[in-house]
Amino acid sequence: MSQLIHPLSLASQANTNFIGSKAAALGELKRAGLNVPNGFVVTTYAYPDFIAPLQEKIRARLTDDVIMDPAELEGSATEIREWIQAQPLPDSLRAELASALETLDNAERASLIARSSPASDDLATSFGAGVARAYLGLVGIDEIERAIARSWSALWNSRAMYYRWRKKIAQTEPAFAVLVQPMIRADSAGVLYTQHPMSGDPDEMQIKSVFGLSVPITSARFRPDEFVFDKSKNEITDRDIADQTVKLMVGTDGHVEEQVISETEVEAPSLNDAQVGELAALGQQIEKFFNAPQDIEWAIVDDKIFVLQARPMGMRNS
Structure with a gap:
């Protein structure tokens, strides 16, 4: 089983630390026989390789002086989110993402949703409202890739960055998993x-x-x-x-x-x-x-x- 992508059918609360609480709860319910859409999780293990090319650039931008100045911090947060949203997924992750999409049938692949799945709900709360995001109506691997990057970019709001600095947590350390599922064409x-x-x-x-x-x-x-x-x-x-x-x-x-x-x-x-x-x-x-x-x-x-x-x-x- 890949460390980068985890099937929702195998998700459980035992692996919340790398698939997040949202995916873990749904996996438990799916295995209990409830109607939960199929899907897979881009795990927290995928985040370090994604963010690695930007680490030095981010470190240089986020000096203590910048973090302690609210206006400077807000400007830096906006800039860093733009960098992250433009950053391509590593080739290894994109290849596994393509394989995971093939496990869904044609109807399921026709429209997808990507949602942040934090390791704990209080982690998302600590980092500020709006960190946990959902991107709906995604078609094709390119739109899924951008949604994953946008999900991770949400970690870089000014409140979250200040929180990590104050708690002496490495700025590039926290990561969300991203849950990908078919859209339900709801009545x-x-x-x-x-x-x-x-x-x-x-x-x-x-x-x-x-x-x-x-x-x-x-x-x-x-x-x-x-x-x-x-x-x-x-x-x-x-x-x-x-x-x-x-x-x-x-x-x-x-x-x-x-x-x-x-x-x-x-x-x-x-x-x-x-x-x-x-x-x-x-x-x-x-x-x-x-x-x-x-x-x-x-x-x-x-x-x-x-x-x-x-x-x-x-x-x-x-």
Whole structure:
């Protein structure tokens, strides 16, 4: 097995240190039989060879005087991110990336998503909001390569750089893994909290959903439909249906595009009651599996639920 790329089907919490917590949790759920999209992880072992050609240039740019001056540090951070985003992947990594893509079928390769997978969620939080990134609707190895470089460049924001300097951590040491999976061409998608995030009631679950991809929810761009499900009563106890007029979908070319919601969809919620019940049951299953309240991202295609992410509640940083 390559150290640079790790199949998601073999991912587990035992190898969180090099595949990251996001990939580890999904790997555990996939091996437990839940519907998790296929994929692979570009591990943290791939980062040192990628950043090595820039190390001296970065070291020369980041003097103590620069780091201690907020304006200088911000300018340096922008410049370093540009260097990293323009840096090609090492030939060995690109070759293994090409091989990993071949393990996916043609439909899966048609549109992909790359997401940062930090070794721990508090690592991402310590380095500032926006470090953990997702790049959607990627087509072909060149777009995947740029998304991997952009994911790693996110480590070089001014807050993260100052944090490493203050904690005496080598600037080029921290690394995220990058999880690559097929895009799910969702009819609806959203987030599920197995414990109500506002009231803290462990018997109440909150589900937020939109038509199409769930990006509008995580970016707070649109107001989603919201449902409250009571575990003990096994029923929906509250709902708030939003006026949704547009949705994000995977287009015929594999890229993400905005589409107008049809008249039929405008007049209906993005989830029916049966789907809410199925999501609630799935949420309780995942909560029991990890023995902790969970923040779950999901998508539905033809009434089949896919799990896109599961993490302990309170760890969302984007």
